[in-house]
Amino acid sequence: MKKIIIAIIIILLILMFIFAIPITNNIMAKEIETKLKTTKLPPQTQIIDSISIAGKLVGNGNGMQYFGAILVKTELSKEELKEYYREKAENEWEYLIEKQTSNKIEVIEHGDYVFKKVKGENLNQCYIIYSWESPKNNLLNLDIRGH
Numbered sequence: 001m002k003k004i005i006i007a008i009i010i011i012l013l014i015l016m017f018i019f020a021i022p023i024t025n026n027i028m029a030k031e032i033e034t035k036l037k038t039t040k041l042p043p044q045t046q047i048i049d050s051i052s053i054a055g056k057l058v059g060n061g062n063g064m065q066y067f068g069a070i071l072v073k074t075e076l077s078k079e080e081l082k083e084y085y086r087e088k089a090e091n092e093w094e095y096l097i098e099k100q101t102s103n104k105i106e107v108i109e110h111g112d113y114v115f116k117k118v119k120g121e122n123l124n125q126c127y128i129i130y131s132w133e134s135p136k137n138n139l140l141n142l143d144i145r146g147h
Contacts (some may be wrong), residue, residue, distance in 0.1 A: 021143045025054035025064055025135070032068025032131050036095075042084040046076035048126065049117040051105070055145035058109045064146035067108065069130035071100055071115045073123075081127055093132040100128045 033052035040048070049071040074081065080099055080101045085095035098107060100123055103114040107130060135141055 029054040029066040036070045049115040066133040100126045
């Protein structure tokens with residue numbers, strides 16, 4: 001009877017481990033999206049959509065990457081947006097800005113990710129503002145999506 005209880009406990013721990021790592025990675029990516037969404041927008045700018053993704057998104061090799069982005073419509077130029085967000089960035093991977101011409105997120109190499117709230121709409125004056133992070137804990141790299 002003790003062996004069965006121990007086996008059940010081990011199985012439950014393994015299952016918890018298998019599900020806890022992906023959930024934690026999703027939370028980490030969501031935090032990036034939330035930070036972008038809650039950062040004060042420049043004047044004449046509105047958020048159209050946002051997204052967060054955890055997985056192997058760019059480059060080769062193994063390892064998790066966290067990505068968060070907002071799609072904004074603005075009267076400002078790309079240079080004006082960069083200037084506005086420059087002081088908010090704590091490192092070179094935060095508040096990156098690119099022109100967005102379709103709902104497909106082009107800055108991600110692996111996978112076909114899209115902004116879902118825009119379908120065939122005119123994206124004139126739209127930009128993607130995005131940030132990247134990697135796990136600070138190597139245990140989180142055990143997520144299958146990072147390989």
